Amino acid sequence: MPNTTLAEHATVHRAPAGALNVREDLPPTRHFIAGAFDTPDRSRLHADIVDPGTEQIIAAVPEGTAGDVDRAVAAAVAAKRDWAKLVPKERATVLHRIADRIEQNAEILARLESANTGKPFDVSHDDVAGTVDTFRFMAGALRATTSMGAGDYAQNHLSVILREPLGVVGVVTPWNYPLLMAAWKIAPILAAGNTLVIKPSEQTPLTTLKFAELIADLVPAGVVNVVTGRGSIVGARLSEHPDVDMIALTGSVGSGQAVARGAAETLKRVHLELGGKAPVVIFDDADLDDAAASVRTAGYWNSGQECGAACRVLVHESVADAFTRKLVDQVSTLVVGEPGAGEHIEIGPVVSKAHFERVVAHLETAAQQGITAAIGGAALDGPGYFVAPTVLVGVPEGAECTREEIFGPVVTVETFADEDEAIRRANDVPFGLSASIWTENARRSHDVAARIDAGTVWVNSHLVLATEVPWGGFKGSGYGRDLSIYALDDYSRTKHVMHNHG
Template sequence: MTTDAGLTTATVRRAADAPPLISADDLPPARHFVDGKFLDGSTERVIDVVDPSTESVIARIPEGTSEDIDRAVAAAVAAKASWARLVPKDRSEVLHAIADRVAEHTELLAKLESANTGKPLAVSRDDVGMTIDTFRFMAGAMRATTSMAAGDYAENHLSVILREPLGVVGVITPWNYPLLMAAWKIAPILAAGNTLVLKPSEQTPLTTLKFAELVADLLPAGVLNVVNGYGAVAGARLAEHPDVDMIALTGSVNSGRAVARAAADTLKRVHLELGGKAPVVIFPDADLAAAASSLRTAGFWNSGQECGAACRVLVHESVAEEFVGQLVDEVRALVVGEPQAGEDVEVGPMVSKAHFDRVTGYLERAKSEGVRVATGGGALDGPGYFVAPTVLVDVPEGAEVAREEIFGPVITVEAFADEEEAVRRANDVPLGLSASVWTENARRSHDIPARLDFGTVWVNSHLVLASEVPWGGFKGSGYGRDLSVYALEDYSRTKHVMHNHGS
């Protein structure tokens, strides 16, 4: 596989003459949201919230402590009994009202999300749209849950299966999709009859706080609580708290390990949606143009800061050269820029300086190890944490960039010789969240996905999601499912009640 060695070819489109995305009036209160109201923290320490496009501070939030978590958990405990007693219809109407409220403020939330994360407005609007759909789906699904039929399974004894809330759920959400990942947790947790305490990422808390502000009058006090802070303090206390019945996290593998360890002493349930390293397996009969076009989106959506991103191409050696050429053409056409620099901007910055350094570090090590840069390959000039959309080729089996989650605008390309090698190499990563298979062969389209060790496998597409179907992984990607009725099951428990009706 050969290509012209490429230097960084992209430039960042700036928005020097554009008005700011948000004003001070658009910001949520820079406080914790506990027991239905915004409250100051227990200390005066604050965390800077940075716009990654400009590196300027746009807000300061309180640095939450164990005491702040304890106060929020106490509010959730006090509210759980009355919320759990509501019949499904009543809880459903609240979730529909939340969806309506979010829909009314779509543009505000999208601009706030882009200002905080740097993501293009198209991505932020998509996040808000799916947030609305998540609440609407859960509002309906909670009214149509099914279970084992009541009946006599032992002579003269009637068995009835009840589905009950767990109680209080602790939630820790990531920086890459702060509003949407909060919705993926909040909606089924509330639908199942639980209350919750949520800790957003300290880097991107603004849309979560704004969401709490917008829906405060729709929920009873204490049902939804938001505490800002760092994972090592606020997140750890939430995971270990004896009055929290379950901890649910979307985040890194290391964060998942820390949460699981902290939860172990109280034997609470743990729900982990962690990282991914999605292989894209392209066979010689695939529509190569369609695959390259799909990867333009699926590999670089949210600047590649996406756990399901199409980041690792395994392409048959007979079509590798042709496919790489088409992929590079697509990637070089991507528009990189600040979110207010135009509706056609497709790729924004990395979320923080630390993550920017991490991503560029992977690229520098790959180049030093002889991996070839087909396009991109490094940082872009100017303020902000921008990295050029990158395609790396001639990637050897087992290379760091082919095994570890870079979580940036980077696609690696490897070649394989036959089906057995493709399956073996696709599975030879510690993560198992998602994958895709590209082929026009009907047998192969069923056989290969069945042999891939990933929670979602797309055929001839990638990164297509729907609220009706589950999302979650295997192996190092964690356990538990977001979206679908399976999420409702995760956030509830079954109870068997048996009645002796014999004489």
């Protein structure tokens, strides 16, 4: 495989022994149901939780069963009436207290997240800050929800529109952002007056369990419940459970399809935030330095394990060579290593051995198809699941690496000849989560954004998020919206009450 990675760039920076020892910070590694952690049970099946930077086992958590889900759902059902009866100010106060508690324990949560996922500390601290902000925003937003004005829309009949909680929401979260994606779901679900049962990824459950430990005294028993285990068992039971009113998932397309099939039996609501293959469309008038610097961050943040990553560059043929040189120069400066090696680490390992093998297989397939790695292109020496930050060039239209989620530190570069071709190829993937456009032409920025089939389109930036604005996709990227007041709408229902006053 062609591989021009510089020796110093390929070095994995290692942490001193014990630099990221989180054993004293571990939460109880058991299900959290009805306000308490289950009692230890060694007869249960357990799954090992592995530090992907060192391949050392951190902890073991129970493999949940359908019976565990039933217990958790029963607790959520028992708690839903009293939680829903709280006025917005009371629920908002609880959400602010949760935000305070997270902020007070930010360092512990960041260290746990880095140990469990391999994230550099910059990414983990950003996740914790985003979690705090999500709870604070939802605490304010729930006190200012708006509905259609009450009035007589039929003669002598007063119509009043009510917003009500759904009841119990089942939540399934992914391994790439365990804490932050939990917050994106939990905060609006609680704000809207629902109770919940959450299943974190079986690979990365530690910060979700820690969150439950930290807030146990802040929410009534049964309002928040955590069941660990596999999607095929725990997620499936949540999806089909008759007492679960909605299922909300962030994850892969396959997981979303499985959840939707399970939910169909009871016709419950489904909220899906699935994969992405974000095109980065760079026109000939773009600021190439800015574009390359942005892709350096947005393409490789969290080791590219990001649904909105700037992973698929489409650059005008007249500036393709210049842009590629600039991008390779940028990528060559990325620092790879274990998070415990220091604050300067920018790229950690991918999350697991299975995912590492999948990413490497994508690179090997690309090489077999004659696609060149301008930098990177291979695994790095272990221990740990490290892949060199990679730029693939000479990529033909329709290549597998441009259509499937690699979900690693890999960016592909394709070229286009004109605007129509750029838009056609940007849309020619199964996903529609996000995209970006790079141009100094104001007309083009509006027109092209309107023609790209994605839930978020950035102009001259990429992967900039704000809690006030919605996040979610089209096509194979799912439906429903996280963040913003639109999330509150997703987790509530509308009731029309009409009074005859004639």
